[in-house]
Every structure is written in C-alpha cells, then in structure tokens.
Amino acid sequence: MSEPVLRTENLTRRFGGLTAVDNLGISLAGGRVHAIIGPNGAGKTTFFNLVTGLLSPDSGRIFFRGRDITGFKPHVISRLGIKRTLQVKSVFGELSVADNLWITRQARHRFLHPFRPAARDLEAKLQVEQTLEQIGLADLAARPAGTLSYGDVAMLEIGMALIAEPSLLLLDEPTCGMSPAETSRAVAKIRDLARTIDIVIIEHDMDVVFGIADDITVLAQGAILASGSPAAIADDERVREAYLGRPEDEDFVEEAAHA
Amino acid sequence: MRDTVLLLAMNGLIWGLIIALIALGLSVIFGLLDIINIAHGDFFMVGTVLAWFSLSATGNFWIGFIVAPLIGFIIGAIIQRLVIQPIHGAAALSIVATFGLSLILQEIVRITFGATPRRMLAPIQGTVPLFGVDYDIYRLFAALVALLALGGFFLFLQYTRLGIWMRAVRHDRDTAIAMGIPAQRVYVLTFGVGFALAAFGGAVAAPITTVDFRGGVDVLPFCFMAVIIGGLGNLPGTVAAAVLLAFLEGLIQSFADPTIARISSLVLMSAVLLLRPQGLFKGFAK
Amino acid sequence: MTRRSLEIGMAVGAATFLVAVPWLIPALTDNFWVSVITEILIWSLFASSVNLLFGYVGLLSFGQALYFGFGMYGVAIGIDHVGLSFWPAFGLGIASALAMALVSGVFAVRLSWHYFAIITVVFSLIFYFLAVSMKPLTGGDDGINFSLPPVFRLGGSVFSLTDPTFQYFFVLAVVSLCFFLMYRVINSPLGKGFLAIRDNDLRASLIGLNVYVLRLIAFVMAGFLAGVSGALFAFFGRYASASYMFYQVSGEAVVWTIVGGAGTMFGPLVGTTLFIVIREIVSSHWEHHSLIVGLLAILAVIFAPKGIVGLWNGWMTRLGERDAAAPAKPRLTLQAEP
Numbered sequence: 001m002s003e004p005v006l007r008t009e010n011l012t013r014r015f016g017g018l019t020a021v022d023n024l025g026i027s028l029a030g031g032r033v034h035a036i037i038g039p040n041g042a043g044k045t046t047f048f049n050l051v052t053g054l055l056s057p058d059s060g061r062i063f064f065r066g067r068d069i070t071g072f073k074p075h076v077i078s079r080l081g082i083k084r085t086l087q088v089k090s091v092f093g094e095l096s097v098a099d100n101l102w103i104t105r106q107a108r109h110r111f112l113h114p115f116r117p118a119a120r121d122l123e124a125k126l127q128v129e130q131t132l133e134q135i136g137l138a139d140l141a142a143r144p145a146g147t148l149s150y151g152d153v154a155m156l157e158i159g160m161a162l163i164a165e166p167s168l169l170l171l172d173e174p175t176c177g178m179s180p181a182e183t184s185r186a187v188a189k190i191r192d193l194a195r196t197i198d199i200v201i202i203e204h205d206m207d208v209v210f211g212i213a214d215d216i217t218v219l220a221q222g223a224i225l226a227s228g229s230p231a232a233i234a235d236d237e238r239v240r241e242a243y244l245g246r247p248e249d250e251d252f253v254e255e256a257a258h259a
Numbered sequence: 260m261r262d263t264v265l266l267l268a269m270n271g272l273i274w275g276l277i278i279a280l281i282a283l284g285l286s287v288i289f290g291l292l293d294i295i296n297i298a299h300g301d302f303f304m305v306g307t308v309l310a311w312f313s314l315s316a317t318g319n320f321w322i323g324f325i326v327a328p329l330i331g332f333i334i335g336a337i338i339q340r341l342v343i344q345p346i347h348g349a350a351a352l353s354i355v356a357t358f359g360l361s362l363i364l365q366e367i368v369r370i371t372f373g374a375t376p377r378r379m380l381a382p383i384q385g386t387v388p389l390f391g392v393d394y395d396i397y398r399l400f401a402a403l404v405a406l407l408a409l410g411g412f413f414l415f416l417q418y419t420r421l422g423i424w425m426r427a428v429r430h431d432r433d434t435a436i437a438m439g440i441p442a443q444r445v446y447v448l449t450f451g452v453g454f455a456l457a458a459f460g461g462a463v464a465a466p467i468t469t470v471d472f473r474g475g476v477d478v479l480p481f482c483f484m485a486v487i488i489g490g491l492g493n494l495p496g497t498v499a500a501a502v503l504l505a506f507l508e509g510l511i512q513s514f515a516d517p518t519i520a521r522i523s524s525l526v527l528m529s530a531v532l533l534l535r536p537q538g539l540f541k542g543f544a545k
Numbered sequence: 546m547t548r549r550s551l552e553i554g555m556a557v558g559a560a561t562f563l564v565a566v567p568w569l570i571p572a573l574t575d576n577f578w579v580s581v582i583t584e585i586l587i588w589s590l591f592a593s594s595v596n597l598l599f600g601y602v603g604l605l606s607f608g609q610a611l612y613f614g615f616g617m618y619g620v621a622i623g624i625d626h627v628g629l630s631f632w633p634a635f636g637l638g639i640a641s642a643l644a645m646a647l648v649s650g651v652f653a654v655r656l657s658w659h660y661f662a663i664i665t666v667v668f669s670l671i672f673y674f675l676a677v678s679m680k681p682l683t684g685g686d687d688g689i690n691f692s693l694p695p696v697f698r699l700g701g702s703v704f705s706l707t708d709p710t711f712q713y714f715f716v717l718a719v720v721s722l723c724f725f726l727m728y729r730v731i732n733s734p735l736g737k738g739f740l741a742i743r744d745n746d747l748r749a750s751l752i753g754l755n756v757y758v759l760r761l762i763a764f765v766m767a768g769f770l771a772g773v774s775g776a777l778f779a780f781f782g783r784y785a786s787a788s789y790m791f792y793q794v795s796g797e798a799v800v801w802t803i804v805g806g807a808g809t810m811f812g813p814l815v816g817t818t819l820f821i822v823i824r825e826i827v828s829s830h831w832e833h834h835s836l837i838v839g840l841l842a843i844l845a846v847i848f849a850p851k852g853i854v855g856l857w858n859g860w861m862t863r864l865g866e867r868d869a870a871a872p873a874k875p876r877l878t879l880q881a882e883p
Contacts, residue, residue: 052751078753086751092744095737103741107753112735114762115726121734164752295662297796345847350658351605352846355803358796359842366836476793480670483663518678525671532664533652 003066005030005168005198006051011060013046020046022222024060028215033190034200035213043222044202045087048170052084053077064168079108081167085157085174087202093146097137097156100145101128104160127163135159135189151182158189169193171201175208187211210234264513265392271509273398275502276405277464281478282485282501283412283494284456290492291429291449294343294353298361299482300475302454305364306331306461307470308372311379320382324404327462328455335454339447361475368472376471401463408459409498416494425449429492480521481505484528490538499540548861563717567710576709580781583713585814585821586720587777592801592813593727594770599799600808601731602763603743604654607795608665611649611672612768614790615642616775618676618683621785625691626682635776642772643765650764654757666792676787688786716777723773728810730766739763800838804845806852815853 004027011024021043028034036044049055051062053074061070069077092100105124106112119125132138135155140148145156154174161169174190175183183205191212193199203209209216210230217227218239226236233239285299309330310323338360346352381397388394416422427435428445436442461474468474481504489500504524511520531539562569563582570578591613598604619638623629629637649668653661676683683689693707730736738759741749746756779785788794797820798813805816820838827834849856 054747054751073755074750075753075755078751084751086748090745090748092741092748094744095740099737099740103737104752106734106737107741107749109734112733112738112759114733114735115729116734117729117732118734118737119732160752293659295659342843342847346850349850351599352803352850354605354607354662355800356843356846358800359839359846362835362839362842366833366839370833370836480666483666487660487663516678518674522671522674522678525667525674529652529664529667529671532656532660532667536656536660 003030004028004063005065006200007063008051009061009063011047011050011062012058013050013055014058019222021050021057024219024223026217026224028198028200028217030198032198032214033194033212035209035216036200036202036219037204037209037216038219038225041221042219044219045172046222047219048084048172048202051077051170052082078164079110081165082170083161083164083166083168084170085154085161085172087172087176089150089153089157089177091145091153091156091160094144096142097145097148098128098132098141100156101131101159101163105163108164131159131163134162136185151178154178154182154186155189158186158193162193166197169197169199171199173202173204175203175205183208262392264510265390266394267509267513268506269389269392269394269509270398271506271512272502273402273405274464274467274509275505276402276409277460277467278478278481278485278505279498279501280405280408280412280463281457281460282482282489282497283409284453284460285482286486286489286492286494286497287425287449287456288453289486290494291425292339292343292353292446293350294357295350296453297354297357297479298364298475299357299453299457300477300479301361301364302331302335302457302475303461303464303478304472304475305334305368305454306458307379307465307468307474308368308461308472309458310462310465311372311377311470314379320379323462323465324459328459331458332451332455334451336447336451338454339450343450344443344446365472365475372470372472374472376469376474378469379466381466397466401467404463405460408456408463412456413494421445421448421452425452480525484524487528487536488531488539490540491536493538493540496538496540500538548865552861567713579709579713581821581825583709583716583781585818586716587774587781588798588801588821589814589817590720590723590777591771591774592798592805592817593724594767594774595795595798596802596807596809596813597727597770598763598767599802600812601736601739601743602760603746604760604763605658605662605799606665606764606767607662607792607799608667608669609767609771609798610790610792610794611665611669612642612646612771613775613778613794614669614672614676614787615645616772616777617779617785617789618775619772620776620779621689621691622682624693625689631693635780638776638779639769639772642768642775646765646768646772647761650761650768654760654764666795669790669792669795673787673790673792676790683787684785685787688784688788690784693780693783712781716781719773719777723770724810727770731810735759735762797838800842800845802852803850804841804852806854806856806858809852809854809858812852812854819853 006026006028008024008026011021012019013021024043024047036047038044046055050057053069053072053076056071061068063069064080064082067080069080092103095103102118102124105127106121129138132141135158137152137155137159140152145153148156154177158171158174161171171190175186178186187208190199190201194212201213213230215227216230216233218225218233226233226239281299281303284302285296288294288296288299306327309327310320313323313326314320342356342360343353346356381395383397383400385396386393387396387399389399416426424435424440424445427438427440428442432442481501484504485497485501488504489496489498508517508520508524511523566582567579570576570582591609594609594612595606598606616638619641620634623634623637653664653668656664677685679685738749738754741752741754742756742759750756775789778789801816801820802813803816804819805814806812820841823837824834827837845852851859
C-alpha cells in the first residue's frame with residue numbers, strides 16, 4: 001500500500017474553551033476524490049487551515065506524502081504543492097482576472113525577477129491564456145477580479161488552483177453560492193481535474209458530494225464520525241442522525257447516492 | 260542633588276497625570292474610530308491657547324477650564340462630521356486628513372495668537388514644602404484637578420448614556436448597532452470628547468508650560484507612547500503608562516539629557532510594539 | 546487620438562521641458578526657479594519612496610525621513626569629517642540608508658498596518674533625537690555646512706555642483722535613473738508580487754508568496770530611494786540638519802504622494818510639484834502657506850482619494866470605455882498605470 005497523500009496523527013486545535021479539531025487521525029489515499037462533510041462547526045475549515053499552515057496545531061502532526069509538514073509556514077506549504085480555495089471566495093480584487101492567474105503562476109518560483117518586464121514571460125502568458133479558456137473566463141480577462149459575479153470568482157479561484165499545478169488541491173465549499181448552472185460547470189471542472197490531481201473537497205451540497213466523491217469522511221465536533229464510500233455513508237444511521245436528521249433530506253440522500 | 264531628583268520626579272509625576280488626560284482622548288479616538296490622530300497634540304495646544312484667550316478676555320483664569328473643553332468638544336464634533344465621516348474613516352486617508360488638520364490648527368493659531376510663545380501666570384502663586392522641597396502650589400493643584408478629571412471621565416464612561424454607548428461600540432460595533440445604538444452619532448461625539456479631553460489638559464497645563472503654536476509637537480509622541488505601552492483600548496492602562504513614562508523620564512532627566520530620556524522612552528515603545536503590541540498592562544482588551 | 550498616444554505625447558513634452566529648463570526658465574522668469582525645479586525633483590524622489598511602499602505594497606510608512614537623513618548625513622559627514630571626495634561620499638550616503646532600511650525593516654515589516662505606521666515614526670524619532678544630541682558629529686539642529694568637492698575632471702575642465710546648470714542636470718539624471726529603475730521593478734514579476742500582497746496578503750501567502758520577505762525587499766528599495774534623495778539634497782544645499790529627519794518631513798511626503806496619486810508612477814512627482822510651487826508662490830506674499838497645504842490635503846482625501854493622477858486615469862478609462870466598439874481580444878494588463 002502506498003503512502004497516503006494526507007495523513008494526520010492526533011491533530012488537535014482549540015480556540016479558548018472550544019475544541020475545534022479533536023485528536024483527528026485522518027488518512028487519505030492518493031488517486032481518489034475525498035469529500036469531507038459534516039454539520040457547521042464540525043471543524044472542516046479548521047482542518048484545512050491546519051493543513052495549509054494558517055493555523056498551528058496545539059498537538060499532533062500532519063504528513064503530506066510522508067513528509068512532516070507540521071508547523072510549516074503557509075507559503076512554504078503552498079510551494080510544496082498544496083493549494084486551496086477559501087470558504088469566502090478570495091482573490092486579488094484589484095488585479096485583472098488575467099493578472100490573478102499570472103501572479104499565481106509566477107509565485108511558484110522562489111525568485112521573482114525585479115527588473116525583467118513581466119510581459120516577457122511567454123510561458124506564463126501561454127499558461128494564463130490556456131487556463132482562461134479552460135475555466136471559461138477568457139472574455140473577462142482584463143476585468144478587475146473584484147467586479148466579477150460570485151460564480152465567476154469561484155471559477156477564477158479554481159483556475160488559480162489549476163494554473164499552479166498543485167499536487168494536492170483543497171477545495172473549501174467551491175459551489176457555495178453558485179446557481180445550478182454554475183454548479184454543474186464547476187462539478188464538471190472538478191471531475192476533470194480529479195483525473196490528474198488529488199483533491200479533497202469540503203461541501204454541503206449533497207448532490208455535488210455524491211456526484212464526485214470516491215470517499216467521504218464525516219466530521220462532527222472535530223472528530224471523525226464515519227468514513228467510507230458514498231453508499232456506505234448514505235446508509236449510515238449515525239450520519240443521518242448527526243447531520244441529515246430530516247426525512248426530506250434522507251430521501252434526497254438515498255436518491256443521490258443511488259443515482 | 261537629591262532635591263533635583265525629587266523635583267524632577269515630582270514634575271514628571273504631575274505632568275504624567277496631565278498627559279494621561281490627553282492620552283485618554285487619543286486612546287478613545289484610536290480605540291473607537293481606528294484613527295491615528297496626528298493632530299492630537301495640536302488639540303492640546305488649542306486648549307492652551309483657548310485658556311490664554313479666555314484669560315485675556317475675562318481676566319478670570321478659571322473660565323478657561325470650562326471654555327477650553329467646551330469649544331474643544333464642539334470643534335472635534337464638527338471635524339468628525341465634516342472630515343472624517345466623508346472618508347468613512349478609511350485608515351490611510353484619515354492619517355493624511357489628521358496631518359492636514361494639524362497644519363491647519365497650527366496655522367490658525369499662528370494667525371490669531373501669533374508666533375511668539377508666551378507664558379501664562381499661574382492663578383495660584385507660591386510654594387509649599389513637600390518632602391523637604393519647596394514645591395510649586397499650582398502644580399500640585401493641577402495634579403489634583405487632573406486626578407479629579409480622570410476619575411470623572413471613568414465615571415462618565417461607566418454611568419452616562421454616551422459613555423455606555425462608547426464602550427458598547429468599542430466592544431462590538433455590529434451588535435451595538437443591532438441593538439439600536441446610533442454608531443455614527445457615537446463617533447461624532449467620541450471625537451468631540453477626545454478633543455475636549457486634550458483641550459482640558461491644555462487649559463490645566465497652560466501655566467506650567469508655554470503657550471505656543473508648536474506646543475503640540477512634543478506632546479504627540481508622548482501620547483502615542485502612553486497609548487501603545489498602556490495597551491490599545493486599555494484606558495486604565497493608558498493612564499498608568501502615561502504616569503509611569505513621565506515619571507521615568509523625569510527621573511532620567513535628573514542625571515542625563517532630556518533628549519536621552521525621550522530616546523529611552525521611544526526605545527521602550529519600540530520594544531513593546533515588536534514584542535507585545537497589546538501593551539504592557541493587562542486589562543480590558545479591545 | 547488614443548489614450549496611449551496622448552500619454553506618450555505628454556511624456557515627451559514633459560521630458561523636453563525638463564531638458565530645456567536651464568535655458569527656458571531664465572528666459573521666461575527668474576533664475577531662481579531652476580533651483581526650485583531641482584528641489585522638486587529631489588523631493589519627488591523622496592515622495593516616490595513613500596509611494597513605492599504605500600501605493601504598491603500597501604504599507605504606509607510615516608518615517609521615510611529617517612533614510613533621507615541617513616543619505617543626507619552620510620554625504621555630509623563623509624565630506625566634512627572623513628574628507629571623502631564626491632563619489633565615495635555619495636556611496637556612503639546610499640549605503641548607510643540601505644543598511645538602516647534593512648535593519649529597521651527586519652523588525653518593522655513584521656507588524657500589521659497601524660503598528661507598522663507607528664513604529665516607522667518611532668524609529669525616525671529615535672534617530673532624530675540622537676542626531677540632535679550628537680552635536681559634535683551632526684551639528685544638531687543647526688546642522689553641518691560643507692563645501693563641495695569637484696565631481697570629476699575632464700582634461701583640464703572640472704565639473705562641480707556649484708554650477709546650477711550642471712547641478713540641475715546631475716540631479717535630473719540621477720532622479721530619472723531612479724524613476725526608471727522603479728518603473729522596471731513595478732512592471733516586473735516582483736512588482737506584481739507587491740500588488741498581490743497589497744491586495745490580499747492572505748491569498749498571497751496561499752499561492753506561495755513569502756509576504757514578509759517581499760515586504761522587506763520593498764522596504765529596502767524604498768530606503769534606497771529615500772537615501773538617494775537625501776544624498777542629493779545634501780549636495781544641493783551643501784547642508785545637512787537633523788530637522789529634516791523629523792516626522793513632519795515624512796508626513797509632507799505622504800501628503801504629496803496621496804494628493805498626487807498613490808500607486809501611480811508619476812503621482813509623487815505631480816503632488817510634489819503642486820505643493821512646492823504653491824509654497825514658493827504663496828510664501829512670498831503670505832507666510833501661512835501651510836494652511837493651504839493642510840486644506841488641500843483634507844480636500845484631496847475627501848474628494849479625490851486616488852489623487853490627481855488617479856483622477857486622470859479614471860477619466861481616461863471612462864473615455865476609453867465609451868469609445869470602444871467591440872471588446873478587444875483579452876489583453877494581459879501587465880503595464881503599470883502611469
């Protein structure tokens with residue numbers, strides 16, 4: 001069995017009296033799309049923040065492809081190949097869409113050249129144009145990212161994640177706030193990415209989750225409640241109780257799971 | 260020698276109490292409106308000038324104690340409404356705005372009051388023997404007034420409606436608004452209160468220092484030191500820091516250059532900013 | 546006429562004017578204005594140091610006068626106390642400003658917004674007081690006066706900064722070079738990194754940018770610009786004084802930058818020109834020109850927060866949008882605003 005992409009040992013993080021992540025031992029294998037679901041406050045985003053170095057754990061360790069990355073700074077972890085999108089969509093609002101992609105591409109290099117005109121970097125330019133096509137924002141390339149609609153910002157974030165050629169992609173509620181049409185577009189894109197990149201996705205939209213996930217982990221109160229295949233999770237009593245709770249959702253989940 | 264140390268230390272202590280008043284005004288503006296008020300020293304200076312003018316106009320020194328904070332409050336409120344509000348308190352822009360304000364205040368004083376520094380005679384002359392030193396009565400009186408004013412201000416914050424509103428908005432702006440507190444009005448009044456405190460400090464300090472259009476320049480860094488070292492949003496801390504710093508500077512001055520004293524305070528302030536930006540004193544944090 | 550050609554036309558016009566100044570100005574008005582323009586060039590370089598940090602990286606420094614002072618004193622002390630000749634003294638000024646910027650930047654850049662602004666003032670105040678108290682070395686508030694060594698010899702002729710025309714061209718050359726360097730940096734990958742950090746530093750660290758290091762680099766570059774302007778100032782006036790390290794000097798540069806237009810290349814130049822010209826014209830009739838400076842500063846932040854050049858760019862963009870027929874092919878907007 002090969003090394004899991006992402007593994008944690010006894011990962012714990014508290015905020016004052018609240019234990020957001022409680023002795024978490026997650027192990028995510030490579031080559032599959034993992035979804036992390038759970039009620040609000042379950043610790044999902046905190047988990048992402050710990051993995052990407054925005055927070056440091058109170059105890060425990062984090063391993064990325066076998067390498068201990070506990071306590072590394074965010075930009076170091078980013079350079080190792082872990083990229084993420086944020087729950088509240090966050091891009092460089094004053095830069096143009098094209099520049100957002102461009103700077104993400106550039107940030108991979110340790111050294112940003114101080115004197116060469118940026119326009120000369122043809123490789124980056126090409127990548128940006130290709131990515132613009134891929135995410136369908138080619139028409140909006142020159143617009144400041146801050147003027148984009150919410151759905152387009154989300155696509156831009158995915159594009160930024162793409163152009164960085166990540167080794168592990170963490171998506172935090174990527175379809176949150178999207179219209180149904182935008183959601184299908186995003187799901188198709190994510191499925192596409194999943195062919196070459198390891199992906200972990202936090203989601204609330206069960207349609208999306210059951211549509212793309214190979215494995216699902218359910219978090220509640222900072223610990224793993226259940227994990228397994230989508231079908232197993234859909235049938236799991238505890239999950240329904242803790243999370244879904246309502247009859248309408250049950251039917252919906254059954255439908256989605258067996259779709 | 261011992262007398263000099265004692266004298267300077269006591270001067271420092273008393274000056275610290277007065278500065279505490281002024282620094283409180285700055286802390287309230289900084290803490291509530293998030294504005295780095297470069298004109299705050301000039302608010303103090305305007306207070307000294309208002310005291311001077313009211314003395315010349317009426318022959319009564321004590322009127323200044325009312326005139327200065329009152330007019331200061333009004334000017335402060337007007338400034339907030341006319342200048343700060345339109346820019347929505349945007350951080351960098353407000354610094355520039357208060358810098359411009361500082362220039363305007365200095366020039367207006369220069370035009371009306373003149374460029375030559377003047378001394379004001381203390382209303383109470385004479386000395387009193389204290390710890391073996393003959394100490395100036397007015398300074399002691401000023402310290403008492405400052406203490407009373409400080410106490411009064413804390414009572415104001417605790418018990419009056421505006422005081423409670425100010426504390427609420429500082430603590431949690433959004434909840435305060437949701438509960439119906441008129442935040443915009445609180446900002447206007449807060450700026451007025453900040454100016455009034457500084458102006459009152461100026462009126463009290465006028466006989467001890469010189470009345471001079473450049474008088475605010477020296478006071479400003481000191482106020483910031485008190486606010487930072489005391490802890491942003493920590494009002495009692497600001498008072499403690501002001502008194503402590505002035506006392507220490509007074510002490511250091513007895514054996515070294517006043518410039519050295521000032522440099523050591525600044526170095527201390529840098530250390531606090533870098534190592535413990537929330538201030539040295541524990542307390543009600545923002 | 547397209548926007549681009551209009552702006553190029555203006556640039557060429559301005560450049561021609563600047564080159565012609567030593568002959569044009571005396572023909573039109575008082576000779577004294579040549580030295581005013583020289584001064585404007587020096588101070589606009591100083592304002593650019595504020596602009597680089599604030600307009601492009603989002604860090605408001607209220608203490609650039611510190612590095613100006615190091616540049617200034619490096620030259621003055623180098624010539625007066627150490628007996629250096631022109632170029633070594635110039636080098637000393639720049640090197641000491643760079644060193645000071647590096648040392649203070651390491652600490653300052655760690656801090657967030659408000660505290661950063663405050664600590665830049667604190668650092669500059671500390672050295673201001675040190676300079677005032679170390680009278681034997683720095684001349685305190687009175688300052689040092691020194692005489693200028695020749696710049697270089699060519700055959701039998703000697704060029705020196707005491708000749709106002711040569712002085713003007715020397716300053717123009719150095720300032721232009723610095724502006725050119727700044728232009729290259731802003732349009733480079735590093736410059737884009739700066740903009741990203743200014744915009745959203747959290748996002749920047751997530752895409753792999755080392756925010757601390759990039760801010761430090763910008764801080765040192767700004768210290769360089771301030772140091773060069775301080776050194777030029779010392780050469781210009783043959784004088785150095787601690788009063789130029791006071792926070793009011795830094796503050797004025799911030800006002801010039803914001804009124805001129807922060808985040809634009811020529812904003813600082815426009816702002817500095819405006820204020821110094823006003824100062825020169827008004828102060829000969831009325832001594833309270835600071836009142837006008839203060840009023841302009843306040844009016845600018847209320848009505849034109851993007852500054853004069855910012856307003857210009859805004860108008861140009863809106864005109865361009867009205868004229869544009871179909872949307873153009875996606876262009877990478879990699880050119881910085883003028």
